[in-house]
Amino acid sequence: MTTANQTVSRVEGNTLILERSFKAPRELVFQAFSEAEHLKHWWGPKGWSLPVCNIDFRPGGVWHYCMKCVDRDQGEFYGMESWGKAIYREISAPEQVSYTDYFSDAEGNLSEELPETQVRLDFIDENGTTKLINTAQYASPEALQTVIDMGMLQGISETWDNLDAHLENVQRNNA
Numbered sequence: 001m002t003t004a005n006q007t008v009s010r011v012e013g014n015t016l017i018l019e020r021s022f023k024a025p026r027e028l029v030f031q032a033f034s035e036a037e038h039l040k041h042w043w044g045p046k047g048w049s050l051p052v053c054n055i056d057f058r059p060g061g062v063w064h065y066c067m068k069c070v071d072r073d074q075g076e077f078y079g080m081e082s083w084g085k086a087i088y089r090e091i092s093a094p095e096q097v098s099y100t101d102y103f104s105d106a107e108g109n110l111s112e113e114l115p116e117t118q119v120r121l122d123f124i125d126e127n128g129t130t131k132l133i134n135t136a137q138y139a140s141p142e143a144l145q146t147v148i149d150m151g152m153l154q155g156i157s158e159t160w161d162n163l164d165a166h167l168e169n170v171q172r173n174n175a
Contacts, residue, residue: 007157014141016148018134020160024167026123029130030094032163032170033121039065042166045158047071048082052106061088063099064108085110086119097121101136115143132160 052066085104103111
């Protein structure tokens with residue numbers, strides 16, 4: 001696996017901004033975020049799978065998913081499930097997606113204990129590569145710190161490593 005580069009992050013008050021470039025066309029990177037058949041191959045940190053991925057990719061549509069730890073080497077996390085639910089607000093293919101991201105349970109009930117996130121994904125064409133900018137806004141700096149303390153930065157970096165490998169595989173198989 002060749003990594004285009006690493007994820008760069010910065011915090012501005014209650015907002016977390018993540019950036020990374022991928023060696024893939026913008027349309028493919030956008031598809032990787034909008035289609036279950038792509039998401040199943042890369043969403044989640046190392047050692048986690050996506051056994052449930054129900055996506056209705058349209059404004060007002062819902063993405064309900066479950067990440068499950070399948071790596072025995074992760075000790076107490078092995079077998080753990082983490083459910084999420086996103087409600088899409090705006091979609092402008094292939095440039096931008098915005099949604100509200102929640103922690104949820106298997107039935108899709110939203111967690112009241114964990115913070116919600118207002119997410120905007122910008123897909124920027126850079127002559128055949130794609131810069132992805134993920135802007136995540138929280139209700140407060142403390143809410144942002146809660147997810148950072150949960151290991152979210154390492155998780156998203158590993159997730160985007162998986163995305164990088166997936167995009168490379170798709171392009172190799174379609175060549």
